[in-house]
Amino acid sequence: MSQTVEELFERARSGDGRAWSALVDRCADGVHFAVLSAGISGDEADDAEQAAWMILHRHMDGVRSPGAIVGWVATTAIREGRRARRRARSRRDVEELASEDRSEIEPEQPQDLAIRAERVLGVRAGLDRLGSPCRELLLALFGSGEEASYASVGEQLGMAVGSIGPTRARCLAKLARVLDPDL
Amino acid sequence: MNCPSLEDLVALFDPAGGAGLDPVEGSASGAAAAASARRQHVDGGCPRCDQRLAFLSTLVGDLRSLPLEPASAATVGAARALGAPVPLGQGATSGEGSIKSGWRDLIAVLMPRSEAVPAVRSSAASNPPQLYRTAGYEIDLTLLESGALLGQVLPEDPDAPGLGDGDVYLYGPDCAQATDLLVTGEFRFASVAPDRFSLVIAANATRIVVQDVDLQPR
Numbered sequence: 001m002s003q004t005v006e007e008l009f010e011r012a013r014s015g016d017g018r019a020w021s022a023l024v025d026r027c028a029d030g031v032h033f034a035v036l037s038a039g040i041s042g043d044e045a046d047d048a049e050q051a052a053w054m055i056l057h058r059h060m061d062g063v064r065s066p067g068a069i070v071g072w073v074a075t076t077a078i079r080e081g082r083r084a085r086r087r088a089r090s091r092r093d094v095e096e097l098a099s100e101d102r103s104e105i106e107p108e109q110p111q112d113l114a115i116r117a118e119r120v121l122g123v124r125a126g127l128d129r130l131g132s133p134c135r136e137l138l139l140a141l142f143g144s145g146e147e148a149s150y151a152s153v154g155e156q157l158g159m160a161v162g163s164i165g166p167t168r169a170r171c172l173a174k175l176a177r178v179l180d181p182d183l
Numbered sequence: 184m185n186c187p188s189l190e191d192l193v194a195l196f197d198p199a200g201g202a203g204l205d206p207v208e209g210s211a212s213g214a215a216a217a218a219s220a221r222r223q224h225v226d227g228g229c230p231r232c233d234q235r236l237a238f239l240s241t242l243v244g245d246l247r248s249l250p251l252e253p254a255s256a257a258t259v260g261a262a263r264a265l266g267a268p269v270p271l272g273q274g275a276t277s278g279e280g281s282i283k284s285g286w287r288d289l290i291a292v293l294m295p296r297s298e299a300v301p302a303v304r305s306s307a308a309s310n311p312p313q314l315y316r317t318a319g320y321e322i323d324l325t326l327l328e329s330g331a332l333l334g335q336v337l338p339e340d341p342d343a344p345g346l347g348d349g350d351v352y353l354y355g356p357d358c359a360q361a362t363d364l365l366v367t368g369e370f371r372f373a374s375v376a377p378d379r380f381s382l383v384i385a386a387n388a389t390r391i392v393v394q395d396v397d398l399q400p401r
Contacts, residue, residue, distance in 0.1 A: 020266030053262035173189035
Protein backbone atom coordinates (compact mmCIF):
# COMPACT_ATOMS: atom_id res chain seq x y z
CA MET A 1 0.00 0.00 0.00
CA SER A 2 1.40 3.44 -0.91
CA GLN A 3 2.39 5.67 1.95
CA THR A 4 0.47 8.76 2.92
CA VAL A 5 1.90 12.21 2.39
CA GLU A 6 2.32 12.45 6.15
CA GLU A 7 4.32 9.23 6.30
CA LEU A 8 6.52 10.30 3.41
CA PHE A 9 7.17 13.67 5.04
CA GLU A 10 8.15 12.12 8.37
CA ARG A 11 10.56 9.77 6.62
CA ALA A 12 11.96 12.64 4.56
CA ARG A 13 12.35 14.76 7.68
CA SER A 14 14.43 12.06 9.29
CA GLY A 15 16.78 11.92 6.34
CA ASP A 16 15.30 9.58 3.74
CA GLY A 17 16.13 11.08 0.33
CA ARG A 18 13.91 8.64 -1.52
CA ALA A 19 10.95 9.61 0.65
CA TRP A 20 11.63 13.25 -0.15
CA SER A 21 11.59 12.52 -3.90
CA ALA A 22 8.37 10.55 -3.53
CA LEU A 23 6.88 13.45 -1.55
CA VAL A 24 7.78 15.89 -4.34
CA ASP A 25 6.34 13.56 -6.97
CA ARG A 26 3.11 13.17 -4.99
CA CYS A 27 2.56 16.85 -4.26
CA ALA A 28 4.10 18.86 -7.11
CA ASP A 29 1.06 18.76 -9.39
CA GLY A 30 -1.28 19.85 -6.59
CA VAL A 31 1.02 22.74 -5.73
CA HIS A 32 1.14 23.71 -9.41
CA PHE A 33 -2.65 23.57 -9.66
CA ALA A 34 -3.01 25.97 -6.74
CA VAL A 35 -0.40 28.32 -8.18
CA LEU A 36 -2.13 28.34 -11.59
CA SER A 37 -5.46 28.93 -9.87
CA ALA A 38 -3.90 31.98 -8.22
CA GLY A 39 -3.23 33.44 -11.67
CA ILE A 40 0.50 32.75 -11.62
CA SER A 41 1.80 30.84 -14.63
CA GLY A 42 4.81 30.12 -16.80
CA ASP A 43 8.24 31.08 -15.52
CA GLU A 44 6.71 32.99 -12.60
CA ALA A 45 5.03 29.77 -11.45
CA ASP A 46 8.23 27.75 -11.84
CA ASP A 47 10.24 30.29 -9.83
CA ALA A 48 7.60 30.50 -7.12
CA GLU A 49 7.24 26.73 -6.80
CA GLN A 50 10.97 26.07 -6.76
CA ALA A 51 11.45 28.72 -4.09
CA ALA A 52 8.66 27.16 -2.04
CA TRP A 53 10.20 23.68 -2.20
CA MET A 54 13.54 25.15 -1.17
CA ILE A 55 11.88 26.90 1.77
CA LEU A 56 10.17 23.68 2.83
CA HIS A 57 13.46 21.81 2.61
CA ARG A 58 15.03 24.41 4.85
CA HIS A 59 12.21 24.55 7.38
CA MET A 60 11.11 20.91 7.55
CA ASP A 61 11.74 20.68 11.25
CA GLY A 62 9.28 23.50 11.86
CA VAL A 63 6.34 21.99 9.96
CA ARG A 64 3.59 21.11 12.44
CA SER A 65 1.00 19.56 10.11
CA PRO A 66 2.77 17.14 7.75
CA GLY A 67 -0.55 15.92 6.38
CA ALA A 68 -1.22 19.38 4.93
CA ILE A 69 2.10 19.70 3.17
CA VAL A 70 0.55 20.38 -0.25
CA GLY A 71 -1.23 23.35 1.27
CA TRP A 72 1.97 24.49 3.00
CA VAL A 73 4.03 24.44 -0.19
CA ALA A 74 1.21 25.84 -2.33
CA THR A 75 0.55 28.72 0.06
CA THR A 76 4.26 29.52 0.19
CA ALA A 77 4.55 29.35 -3.61
CA ILE A 78 1.56 31.64 -4.14
CA ARG A 79 2.94 34.16 -1.68
CA GLU A 80 6.35 34.02 -3.37
CA GLY A 81 4.75 34.51 -6.75
CA ARG A 82 2.67 37.47 -5.60
CA ARG A 83 5.67 38.98 -3.84
CA ALA A 84 7.72 38.75 -7.04
CA ARG A 85 4.89 40.29 -8.98
CA ARG A 86 4.65 43.20 -6.52
CA ARG A 87 8.38 43.79 -6.82
CA ALA A 88 8.08 43.88 -10.60
CA ARG A 89 5.01 46.08 -10.36
CA SER A 90 6.76 48.60 -8.11
CA ARG A 91 9.07 49.44 -10.96
CA ARG A 92 6.25 50.34 -13.35
CA ASP A 93 4.73 53.71 -14.11
CA VAL A 94 2.52 55.20 -11.43
CA GLU A 95 -0.12 55.87 -14.08
CA GLU A 96 -0.06 52.28 -15.17
CA LEU A 97 -0.57 51.21 -11.59
CA ALA A 98 -3.46 53.62 -11.11
CA SER A 99 -5.30 52.20 -14.11
CA GLU A 100 -4.79 48.61 -12.98
CA ASP A 101 -7.80 46.49 -12.20
CA ARG A 102 -8.06 46.76 -8.42
CA SER A 103 -9.72 43.38 -8.14
CA GLU A 104 -6.28 41.89 -8.71
CA ILE A 105 -5.33 43.34 -5.35
CA GLU A 106 -7.78 41.12 -3.50
CA PRO A 107 -7.08 37.66 -4.82
CA GLU A 108 -8.39 34.40 -3.52
CA GLN A 109 -6.66 33.40 -0.33
CA PRO A 110 -3.71 31.02 -0.87
CA GLN A 111 -5.10 28.72 1.81
CA ASP A 112 -8.39 28.33 -0.07
CA LEU A 113 -6.56 27.57 -3.30
CA ALA A 114 -4.37 25.07 -1.51
CA ILE A 115 -7.42 23.37 0.01
CA ARG A 116 -8.98 23.08 -3.44
CA ALA A 117 -5.71 21.69 -4.81
CA GLU A 118 -5.63 19.03 -2.10
CA ARG A 119 -9.23 18.12 -2.89
CA VAL A 120 -8.60 17.77 -6.62
CA LEU A 121 -5.53 15.62 -5.89
CA GLY A 122 -7.76 13.49 -3.68
CA VAL A 123 -10.28 13.11 -6.49
CA ARG A 124 -7.54 12.04 -8.85
CA ALA A 125 -6.36 9.44 -6.33
CA GLY A 126 -9.95 8.29 -5.87
CA LEU A 127 -10.34 7.78 -9.61
CA ASP A 128 -7.23 5.61 -9.61
CA ARG A 129 -8.88 3.40 -7.00
CA LEU A 130 -12.22 3.18 -8.85
CA GLY A 131 -11.23 0.73 -11.51
CA SER A 132 -12.96 0.00 -14.80
CA PRO A 133 -15.38 0.93 -16.25
CA CYS A 134 -16.10 3.90 -13.96
CA ARG A 135 -12.59 5.29 -14.15
CA GLU A 136 -12.61 5.33 -17.94
CA LEU A 137 -16.13 6.77 -18.11
CA LEU A 138 -15.50 9.62 -15.66
CA LEU A 139 -12.18 10.47 -17.32
CA ALA A 140 -13.88 10.47 -20.72
CA LEU A 141 -16.65 12.71 -19.39
CA PHE A 142 -14.51 15.15 -17.39
CA GLY A 143 -10.93 14.64 -18.59
CA SER A 144 -10.88 17.67 -20.87
CA GLY A 145 -12.08 20.15 -18.29
CA GLU A 146 -15.58 20.66 -19.66
CA GLU A 147 -18.00 17.74 -19.50
CA ALA A 148 -17.97 15.94 -22.83
CA SER A 149 -21.17 15.09 -24.69
CA TYR A 150 -22.67 11.65 -24.24
CA ALA A 151 -22.43 11.14 -28.00
CA SER A 152 -18.68 11.65 -28.08
CA VAL A 153 -18.14 9.58 -24.94
CA GLY A 154 -20.32 6.78 -26.34
CA GLU A 155 -18.26 6.74 -29.51
CA GLN A 156 -14.99 6.83 -27.57
CA LEU A 157 -15.89 4.01 -25.17
CA GLY A 158 -18.18 1.97 -27.38
CA MET A 159 -21.15 2.53 -25.06
CA ALA A 160 -24.78 3.05 -25.93
CA VAL A 161 -25.62 6.72 -25.42
CA GLY A 162 -28.73 5.82 -23.44
CA SER A 163 -26.70 3.89 -20.87
CA ILE A 164 -24.21 6.66 -20.18
CA GLY A 165 -26.44 8.74 -17.91
CA PRO A 166 -27.32 5.94 -15.47
CA THR A 167 -23.75 4.62 -15.53
CA ARG A 168 -22.47 8.13 -14.87
CA ALA A 169 -24.73 8.39 -11.83
CA ARG A 170 -23.55 5.03 -10.49
CA CYS A 171 -19.90 5.91 -11.05
CA LEU A 172 -20.21 9.33 -9.43
CA ALA A 173 -21.86 7.70 -6.42
CA LYS A 174 -19.13 5.06 -6.30
CA LEU A 175 -16.42 7.72 -6.46
CA ALA A 176 -18.16 9.70 -3.74
CA ARG A 177 -18.13 6.63 -1.49
CA VAL A 178 -14.44 6.00 -2.24
CA LEU A 179 -13.69 9.55 -1.14
CA ASP A 180 -16.03 9.51 1.85
CA PRO A 181 -17.20 6.05 2.98
CA ASP A 182 -19.56 7.65 5.50
CA LEU A 183 -21.74 9.33 2.85
CA MET B 184 -39.32 8.32 3.54
CA ASN B 185 -35.76 7.02 3.73
CA CYS B 186 -33.02 9.15 2.20
CA PRO B 187 -32.51 8.48 -1.51
CA SER B 188 -29.45 6.56 -2.59
CA LEU B 189 -26.42 8.48 -3.82
CA GLU B 190 -27.24 7.40 -7.37
CA ASP B 191 -30.74 8.84 -7.06
CA LEU B 192 -29.31 12.05 -5.60
CA VAL B 193 -27.02 12.38 -8.62
CA ALA B 194 -30.04 11.98 -10.87
CA LEU B 195 -31.99 14.60 -8.89
CA PHE B 196 -29.08 17.05 -8.68
CA ASP B 197 -27.75 16.71 -12.19
CA PRO B 198 -30.09 14.55 -14.24
CA ALA B 199 -28.72 15.44 -17.67
CA GLY B 200 -25.11 15.56 -16.57
CA GLY B 201 -24.68 18.79 -18.54
CA ALA B 202 -24.55 16.76 -21.72
CA GLY B 203 -27.68 18.16 -23.25
CA LEU B 204 -29.86 15.11 -22.78
CA ASP B 205 -33.25 15.67 -21.20
CA PRO B 206 -34.23 13.39 -18.33
CA VAL B 207 -36.81 10.84 -19.32
CA GLU B 208 -40.11 11.95 -17.90
CA GLY B 209 -43.27 9.95 -17.65
CA SER B 210 -41.71 6.83 -19.10
CA ALA B 211 -43.22 4.92 -16.23
CA SER B 212 -45.69 6.43 -13.79
CA GLY B 213 -44.12 4.51 -10.90
CA ALA B 214 -40.63 5.82 -11.66
CA ALA B 215 -41.91 9.37 -12.01
CA ALA B 216 -43.81 9.15 -8.72
CA ALA B 217 -40.74 7.78 -6.95
CA ALA B 218 -38.61 10.60 -8.36
CA SER B 219 -41.18 13.13 -7.22
CA ALA B 220 -41.17 11.66 -3.70
CA ARG B 221 -37.39 11.82 -3.57
CA ARG B 222 -37.49 15.42 -4.69
CA GLN B 223 -39.99 16.28 -1.97
CA HIS B 224 -37.81 14.57 0.62
CA VAL B 225 -34.73 16.52 -0.41
CA ASP B 226 -36.60 19.80 -0.78
CA GLY B 227 -37.99 19.24 2.71
CA GLY B 228 -34.55 20.07 4.07
CA CYS B 229 -33.17 16.69 5.06
CA PRO B 230 -29.77 17.59 6.62
CA ARG B 231 -28.15 14.34 5.53
CA CYS B 232 -29.30 14.81 1.93
CA ASP B 233 -28.19 18.45 2.00
CA GLN B 234 -24.72 17.35 3.10
CA ARG B 235 -24.54 14.65 0.45
CA LEU B 236 -25.76 17.00 -2.27
CA ALA B 237 -23.14 19.56 -1.27
CA PHE B 238 -20.47 16.85 -1.47
CA LEU B 239 -21.66 15.73 -4.91
CA SER B 240 -21.76 19.30 -6.17
CA THR B 241 -18.19 19.88 -5.01
CA LEU B 242 -17.13 16.54 -6.49
CA VAL B 243 -18.46 17.41 -9.94
CA GLY B 244 -16.74 20.79 -9.72
CA ASP B 245 -13.47 19.13 -8.78
CA LEU B 246 -13.83 16.64 -11.62
CA ARG B 247 -14.12 19.58 -14.01
CA SER B 248 -10.77 20.83 -12.61
CA LEU B 249 -9.24 17.45 -13.23
CA PRO B 250 -7.02 18.04 -16.22
CA LEU B 251 -4.19 18.96 -13.89
CA GLU B 252 -1.40 20.63 -15.80
CA PRO B 253 1.63 18.89 -14.33
CA ALA B 254 4.34 20.85 -12.59
CA SER B 255 7.24 21.58 -14.92
CA ALA B 256 10.05 19.06 -15.17
CA ALA B 257 12.49 21.77 -14.08
CA THR B 258 10.51 22.40 -10.89
CA VAL B 259 10.17 18.73 -10.04
CA GLY B 260 13.83 18.07 -10.86
CA ALA B 261 15.08 20.97 -8.76
CA ALA B 262 12.84 20.00 -5.86
CA ARG B 263 13.87 16.35 -5.98
CA ALA B 264 17.54 17.31 -6.18
CA LEU B 265 17.23 18.90 -2.75
CA GLY B 266 16.98 15.46 -1.24
CA ALA B 267 19.72 13.71 -3.20
CA PRO B 268 22.64 12.30 -1.20
CA VAL B 269 26.04 14.00 -1.03
CA PRO B 270 29.13 12.03 -1.98
CA LEU B 271 31.38 11.74 1.06
CA GLY B 272 34.45 13.93 1.15
CA GLN B 273 32.78 17.13 0.06
CA GLY B 274 32.53 18.64 3.49
CA ALA B 275 29.03 17.45 4.27
CA THR B 276 28.37 15.87 7.62
CA SER B 277 25.68 13.53 6.37
CA GLY B 278 26.02 10.32 4.43
CA GLU B 279 24.03 8.29 1.93
CA GLY B 280 20.36 9.13 1.78
CA SER B 281 20.62 12.29 3.87
CA ILE B 282 18.70 15.34 2.87
CA LYS B 283 20.72 17.74 5.00
CA SER B 284 22.88 18.50 1.95
CA GLY B 285 22.13 18.14 -1.72
CA TRP B 286 23.95 16.59 -4.60
CA ARG B 287 27.27 18.30 -5.17
CA ASP B 288 26.62 20.90 -2.51
CA LEU B 289 29.59 23.15 -2.32
CA ILE B 290 29.90 25.04 0.92
CA ALA B 291 31.56 28.38 0.43
CA VAL B 292 33.77 30.00 3.00
CA LEU B 293 34.19 33.71 3.46
CA MET B 294 37.70 34.70 2.50
CA PRO B 295 39.48 36.90 5.08
CA ARG B 296 39.66 40.49 3.86
CA SER B 297 43.41 40.49 4.37
CA GLU B 298 43.80 38.22 1.35
CA ALA B 299 44.54 39.96 -1.89
CA VAL B 300 41.53 38.61 -3.72
CA PRO B 301 40.27 41.11 -6.27
CA ALA B 302 36.57 41.75 -6.55
CA VAL B 303 35.00 40.49 -9.76
CA ARG B 304 33.08 43.69 -10.23
CA SER B 305 33.05 47.17 -8.80
CA SER B 306 30.14 49.55 -8.75
CA ALA B 307 28.64 52.47 -6.89
CA ALA B 308 28.16 50.52 -3.73
CA SER B 309 27.70 51.57 -0.17
CA ASN B 310 29.39 48.38 0.93
CA PRO B 311 32.56 46.86 -0.41
CA PRO B 312 32.12 43.74 -2.51
CA GLN B 313 32.33 40.44 -0.69
CA LEU B 314 34.08 37.55 -2.30
CA TYR B 315 33.44 33.91 -1.47
CA ARG B 316 35.40 31.02 -2.84
CA THR B 317 34.51 27.35 -2.94
CA ALA B 318 35.78 24.31 -4.78
CA GLY B 319 36.56 26.03 -8.03
CA TYR B 320 34.03 28.87 -7.98
CA GLU B 321 34.17 32.48 -6.89
CA ILE B 322 31.00 34.28 -5.79
CA ASP B 323 31.10 38.05 -5.72
CA LEU B 324 28.34 39.94 -3.88
CA THR B 325 27.75 43.68 -3.77
CA LEU B 326 24.93 45.41 -1.87
CA LEU B 327 24.07 48.74 -3.49
CA GLU B 328 22.77 51.85 -1.76
CA SER B 329 19.45 51.26 -3.50
CA GLY B 330 19.14 47.96 -1.64
CA ALA B 331 19.74 45.87 -4.73
CA LEU B 332 22.11 42.93 -4.33
CA LEU B 333 24.30 42.22 -7.35
CA GLY B 334 26.13 38.95 -7.63
CA GLN B 335 28.23 36.94 -9.99
CA VAL B 336 29.49 33.37 -9.78
CA LEU B 337 32.42 32.38 -11.99
CA PRO B 338 34.80 29.45 -12.12
CA GLU B 339 38.20 30.22 -10.65
CA ASP B 340 39.81 28.73 -13.74
CA PRO B 341 39.10 31.26 -16.48
CA ASP B 342 39.10 28.47 -19.06
CA ALA B 343 36.55 26.35 -17.20
CA PRO B 344 32.90 26.50 -18.28
CA GLY B 345 30.45 28.49 -16.19
CA LEU B 346 27.47 27.04 -14.38
CA GLY B 347 25.01 28.03 -17.10
CA ASP B 348 21.63 29.49 -16.30
CA GLY B 349 19.74 28.54 -13.19
CA ASP B 350 18.29 30.03 -10.04
CA VAL B 351 19.57 31.84 -7.01
CA TYR B 352 17.84 31.84 -3.64
CA LEU B 353 18.42 34.15 -0.71
CA TYR B 354 17.24 33.03 2.72
CA GLY B 355 17.00 35.48 5.59
CA PRO B 356 15.56 35.05 9.08
CA ASP B 357 12.07 36.05 7.93
CA CYS B 358 12.14 35.95 4.17
CA ALA B 359 13.17 34.07 1.10
CA GLN B 360 13.73 35.47 -2.37
CA ALA B 361 14.49 33.88 -5.71
CA THR B 362 15.95 35.28 -8.89
CA ASP B 363 17.42 34.13 -12.19
CA LEU B 364 21.02 33.08 -12.64
CA LEU B 365 22.10 34.25 -16.09
CA VAL B 366 24.50 32.36 -18.30
CA THR B 367 27.05 35.08 -17.57
CA GLY B 368 26.95 33.99 -13.94
CA GLU B 369 25.28 37.24 -12.91
CA PHE B 370 22.23 37.59 -10.73
CA ARG B 371 20.35 40.44 -9.10
CA PHE B 372 17.97 40.73 -6.18
CA ALA B 373 16.02 43.96 -6.53
CA SER B 374 15.59 44.71 -2.85
CA VAL B 375 17.47 43.22 0.08
CA ALA B 376 17.31 44.58 3.60
CA PRO B 377 20.67 44.50 5.37
CA ASP B 378 20.87 41.28 7.37
CA ARG B 379 22.57 37.91 7.45
CA PHE B 380 21.53 35.37 4.82
CA SER B 381 22.18 32.03 3.26
CA LEU B 382 22.63 32.06 -0.50
CA VAL B 383 21.94 29.07 -2.70
CA ILE B 384 22.94 28.98 -6.37
CA ALA B 385 21.32 26.14 -8.29
CA ALA B 386 22.25 25.27 -11.87
CA ASN B 387 21.76 21.86 -13.45
CA ALA B 388 23.01 19.28 -10.96
CA THR B 389 25.13 21.73 -8.99
CA ARG B 390 24.19 23.67 -5.90
CA ILE B 391 26.46 26.17 -4.25
CA VAL B 392 25.53 27.09 -0.70
CA VAL B 393 27.01 30.21 0.84
CA GLN B 394 26.23 30.37 4.52
CA ASP B 395 26.41 33.43 6.77
CA VAL B 396 26.37 36.05 4.05
CA ASP B 397 26.63 39.23 6.06
CA LEU B 398 25.01 42.16 4.27
CA GLN B 399 24.97 44.51 7.24
CA PRO B 400 26.09 48.05 6.44
CA ARG B 401 29.78 48.73 7.16
